[in-house]
Amino acid sequence: MPPKREPKPSPEQITDLSRLKAFTNPLRMQLYRLLYAAGTATASQLAEQVDQAPSLVSYHLRKLAEHGFVTEASGRGADGRERWWQVASEEGWGFRDSDFADTPEGAAAVGAVTRGIFDTRVAQYRTYLDQAAAWGKTWTDAAFSSEWLVDLTPAELAEMNDELEAVARRWRDRGRAAKAADDTEGREHVSVHLYGFPFRP
Numbered sequence: 001m002p003p004k005r006e007p008k009p010s011p012e013q014i015t016d017l018s019r020l021k022a023f024t025n026p027l028r029m030q031l032y033r034l035l036y037a038a039g040t041a042t043a044s045q046l047a048e049q050v051d052q053a054p055s056l057v058s059y060h061l062r063k064l065a066e067h068g069f070v071t072e073a074s075g076r077g078a079d080g081r082e083r084w085w086q087v088a089s090e091e092g093w094g095f096r097d098s099d100f101a102d103t104p105e106g107a108a109a110v111g112a113v114t115r116g117i118f119d120t121r122v123a124q125y126r127t128y129l130d131q132a133a134a135w136g137k138t139w140t141d142a143a144f145s146s147e148w149l150v151d152l153t154p155a156e157l158a159e160m161n162d163e164l165e166a167v168a169r170r171w172r173d174r175g176r177a178a179k180a181a182d183d184t185e186g187r188e189h190v191s192v193h194l195y196g197f198p199f200r201p
Contacts, residue, residue, distance in 0.1 A: 010091060011089075011091045011092045011093050011094040012089055012091065012092070012093045012094070013093070013094055013095060013096070013099075014093055014094070014095040014099075015095070015099050017100060017103075017105065017106050017109060018067070019067045019068070019069075020095055020100065020106075020109050020110070020113060021109050021113075022063060022064060022066075022067040022069065023113045023116065023117075024109055024112040024113055024116065025060065025063075026116050026119070026120070027050065027052065027056075027057075027060055028060050028063065028064055029113075029116050029117065029120055030050055030120060031046055031050065031057060031060055031061060031064070032064060032069060032070065032087065033120060034046055034049055034050070035070060035085055035086065035087055036087050036092065037189050039086060040073040040084050040085065040086045041084065041085060042082045042083065042084055042085070043055075043057045043058035043061055043082065043083065043085070044057075044082060046061075046085075058083075061083075061085050065085075068088055069087065069088055069093065070085050070086065070087055070088055071085070071086060071087075071088045072084065072085060072086075073085060073086040095110070095113075097110050097114075121191075121193050124191055125191075125193070128143070139188070157196055157198075160196060161196060164194055168192060168194075175187065
């Protein structure tokens with residue numbers, strides 16, 4: 001009998017509107033992304049990155065914690081002076097538009113969160129473009145921006161998404177394994193943005 005395969009970890013699917021609405025605040029989205037990249041951080045450390053007061057950042061981190069998106073980092077802040085935070089799940093989270101489309105409030109929340117995510121990604125890419133020269137030739141040659149125009153059915157688009165997720169997960173796991181082995185030479189955080197959506201010319 002072949003060995004039983006462990007189920008692949010996947011992002012938590014949000015189906016509760018109050019949880020989704022936690023991310024209609026752009027600062028919370030930004031804090032979550034920064035904390036995901038950092039692994040662990042304090043409110044003061046994050047406040048420096050977003051140019052906000054630590055008390056405000058701490059408030060929003062507590063709100064994210066109330067909804068189960070972040071949690072206190074164990075083994076940090078032993079002196080009790082300041083809390084250390086981490087994301088609750090390394091797999092992140094996701095949602096389906098259709099789970100919220102049946103009410104105007106749900107549709108509005110989906111629109112606000114989706115646009116907020118997109119605006120954050122655009123700002124991140126613009127920052128890279130503004131600073132590209134400082135990264136040097138090795139990184140700028142490795143960086144990419146691509147678009148393909150393909151003709152697909154909804155089922156094929158969903159299948160493509162599954163394949164792309166598997167590729168991204170493999171590279172993410174490779175980076176995590178290297179980091180765990182203290183192989184950090186030449187490594188940087190890399191953001192990969194992929195979109196797939198229908199359009200009519």
